[in-house]
Amino acid sequence: MPDLLPGAEGFPRTAVLSPSVHRVLGLNPSAFTGPGTNTYLVGMHGPGPLLIDTGSGLDAYTALLRGYLRETQAPPLTRILLTHVHPDHIGGAGDVRGIFPNLPVHKFPWPGKDERYNVPLQAVRDGERFQGPGYTLRAVHTPGHARDHICYYYEEERALFTGDVILGVGTTVIPRDGGDLGDYLATLERLLALDLKRIYPGHGPVIEDGPAKVREYLAHRLERERQILHELRHGPRTIMEMVAEIYREYPKHLHNAAGESVLSHLDKLVKEGRVLNQGGAPARYTLAA
Numbered sequence: 055m056p057d058l059l060p061g062a063e064g065f066p067r068t069a070v071l072s073p074s075v076h077r078v079l080g081l082n083p084s085a086f087t088g089p090g091t092n093t094y095l096v097g098m099h100g101p102g103p104l105l106i107d108t109g110s111g112l113d114a115y116t117a118l119l120r121g122y123l124r125e126t127q128a129p130p131l132t133r134i135l136l137t138h139v140h141p142d143h144i145g146g147a148g149d150v151r152g153i154f155p156n157l158p159v160h161k162f163p164w165p166g167k168d169e170r171y172n173v174p175l176q177a178v179r180d181g182e183r184f185q186g187p188g189y190t191l192r193a194v195h196t197p198g199h200a201r202d203h204i205c206y207y208y209e210e211e212r213a214l215f216t217g218d219v220i221l222g223v224g225t226t227v228i229p230r231d232g233g234d235l236g237d238y239l240a241t242l243e244r245l246l247a248l249d250l251k252r253i254y255p256g257h258g259p260v261i262e263d264g265p266a267k268v269r270e271y272l273a274h275r276l277e278r279e280r281q282i283l284h285e286l287r288h289g290p291r292t293i294m295e296m297v298a299e300i301y302r303e304y305p306k307h308l309h310n311a312a313g314e315s316v317l318s319h320l321d322k323l324v325k326e327g328r329v330l331n332q333g334g335a336p337a338r339y340t341l342a343a
């Protein structure tokens with residue numbers, strides 16, 4: 055019997071995705087996390103597996119992980135790799151270190167954010183390799199969703215652990231705090247340059263055709279930008295005026311989230327000098343002359 059999480063649309067709590075890669079669910083389903091955060095055990099075919107991401111810090115997750123490692127007779131974990139500082143990815147790091155005291159935890163530094171989790175962190179550098187028995191993971195700095203975001207490229211499988219950069223369910227948010235759409239688009243271009251097959255996303259199911267999904271994400275953002283510029287060609291507009299046009303087909307309760315997305319595009323276009331913020335409350339935007 056597959057072990058299913060109620061309320062997460064039958065998404066299994068644990069799954070064997072390849073001889074090396076197993077998935078343990080963070081058990082934190084929500085509107086923002088889909089079926090919950092995926093945490094990945096890598097190197098399960100050998101004597102020194104590691105863990106990518108740790109869920110949000112629920113006791114149920116720690117118990118699930120501990121039980122799964124026991125059930126599979128897995129050797130002790132050798133380290134934790136984190137994709138970024140958002141609480142649904144780093145939140146369980148301290149608890150996992152409760153099972154494996156002194157387990158090294160690696161992430162790309164974000165001073166001012168990292169400290170609040172009270173976990174000793176080792177700084178990941180772009181391009182750094184983490185090697186274990188039967189696997190090599192290379193850190194790829196991928197800002198845009200969060201400035202500290204790292205994807206991990208699994209060389210032997212030509213697979214990528216994408217955290218929140220590419221998702222198996224839902225859309226990636228570009229938060230104003232530490233997000234940047236221009237950086238995000240450059241990140242997607244960078245991912246296209248990888249020799250890539252599978253994507254193991256931070257939320258939702260495995261994506262078998264990684265490059266197709268990355269191209270889909272790029273095309274979606276470029277189409278949105280084209281629509282915004284089209285709206286502004288008719289004169290100055292507020293964000294919600296543009297949302298009312300561009301998201302006409304979408305239910306009203308999604309319009310605030312859509313506004314955030316439009317804002318991330320406007321921030322980029324203003325930074326590029328293509329659009330001006332005329333101010334006002336709410337602010338009106340116009341095409342630069």
Ligand SMILES: [Zn+2]
Binds near residue numbers: 140
């Ligand atoms: Zn995130």
